[in-house]
Amino acid sequence: MEFDSAQTLIELAAGQLSAQKAFMAGKIKADTMGALMKFASFFDLQAAGAIAAGGAADAQSPSAASEGGGQGAEGPNGEVVGKKFKMPARHLKPSEMIAYAEAVDDRQARYLSEEAEGGLVAAPLFAVQPLIGALEAAMTDEELNADMLRLVHGEQEMIFHDVLRPWDLVSPRSEIASVEEKSSGWLIEVRQRLMREGEVVVEASSALFVRKPSDGTSPKKSNDSKKARAGEEERESPEVVFSQEQVVAEDQPRRYAAASGDHNPIHVDEEVARAAGLPDVILHGLCTMAFAARAAVEGVADGRVERLKRMKVRFARPVFRGQQLTTRLWEVEPGRYGLETLNEKGQPVLTHGEVEVE
Secondary structure, three states: OOEEOOHHHHHHHOOOHHHHHHHOOEEEOOHHHHHHHHHHHOOOOOHHHHHHOOOOOOOOOOHHHHHHHOOOOOOOHHHHOEEEEEEEEOOOOHHHHHHHHHHHOOHHHHHHHHHOOOOOOOHHHHHHHHHHHHHHHOEEEEEEOOOOHHHHEEEEEEEEOOOOOOOEEEEEEEEEEEEEEHHHHHEEEEEEEEEEEEEEEEOOOEEEEEEEEOOOOOOOOOOOHHHHHHHHHOOOOEEEEEEEEEEEOHHHHHHHHHHHHHOOOOOOOOOHHHHHOOOEEOOOOOHHHHHHHHHHHHHHHHOOHEEEEEEEEEEOOOOOOOEEEEEEEEEEOOOOEEEEOOOOOEEEEEEEEEEEEE
């Protein structure tokens, strides 16, 4: 195990910082994800901190920690459904909006300059930046008991009631909407709202999947998944109305991490990515979604971000640096479009895309 500073180790030992939050912030590194998971789950550092501070609690054994409701075999706690979180209100700075647009290579003048006609507005997916604290508050809630080291982002939905502008005073809020156990893990939905002057300006819904620990056997493919794949193969190619390409830059994950506030090291640290069994760092799924949002605005909304009202995607597979992505849109009915993003091999990275414009 490696720690970024002695202070991190002290905070861990004192129970002031959880191992998972330290990992998500890049404060802990490990040669393997297994070692990191054992470190996070086998040691009740809060109890150890109580002992160090002169408390009467006994340090728990690994089995006792699991029985006591830590992030052990029980998995996420469905009893916290409905729990809400409210983050401090803050003003949106022009520099933040510009940095986000630059990080996702969205070069529309209105996203980059306060001198643009009509003034500066935020790129569509910028809303995830002020919302990330509310999302993390929900997912790292101790009562929820979600193992962040086994978490993957499954789907994201965004509903836009209005555009965001510089110095808007916004209040991010979130709610644990559902916890559903599946055969291979738990599906958690966290709904988020960005409030402005007492009204909702942007809504988001994040579907996150927490994988169960592997038992060493290969999971069997269900008949449903086979039917779904067959259905995709048999589906006629849609009549594409707009297509846009994007090459993922070498520094794209770092730029996006800095601009979005999502510093999960799997996106920026090659050693952590390899420890997770990946060949390289992976691009944030929401950055890929931001590429697709740009295509939607430019392709079916006449370049006017105000017309984009809703967008939903499923994250199908990882995206790596240097890959060439192609986003395609097709009309479903007036004002509604289907969307998918493919890599250079023709493999889908975003699927089940839905776009609504007015």
